[in-house]
Amino acid sequence: METLKVSASSVPKSVAGAIAAVIRGGKPVEVVTIGAAAVNQAVKSIAIARGYVAPNGIDLVSVPAFDQIEIGGESRTSIKFLVERR
Numbered sequence: 001m002e003t004l005k006v007s008a009s010s011v012p013k014s015v016a017g018a019i020a021a022v023i024r025g026g027k028p029v030e031v032v033t034i035g036a037a038a039v040n041q042a043v044k045s046i047a048i049a050r051g052y053v054a055p056n057g058i059d060l061v062s063v064p065a066f067d068q069i070e071i072g073g074e075s076r077t078s079i080k081f082l083v084e085r086r
Contacts, residue, residue: 003030006045008037015041016048019083023053023060028084032067039079046083059086 002022006015015031022029033042050060063082068075 001028001030003032006031006033006038006042008035008041010038010041010045012041012044012048015045016052019045019049020052023049023058023083023085024056028082031081031083032069032078033080034069034071034076034078042079042081046081049083060084061086 004015004018004022019029019031031042031046033039046060046062053060060083065080065082067078067080069078070076
């Protein structure tokens, strides 16, 4: 499984291209975010990626979940999205 970290400053079209490339390769993608702005960019990226792979007959599904990650010795809550073929 490929992991992509998305921040508030990530460009949704670029992230969507990365998601589409991994999905076309047959692997699921885990998109990890921290903060509301990063979640917004990730959701836009997943929606754009669905459009990128749809002409190839691929339908994407995304499952959101909370996760705990460690940053600088401090535990933070993140939201991750598991993106895979339906």
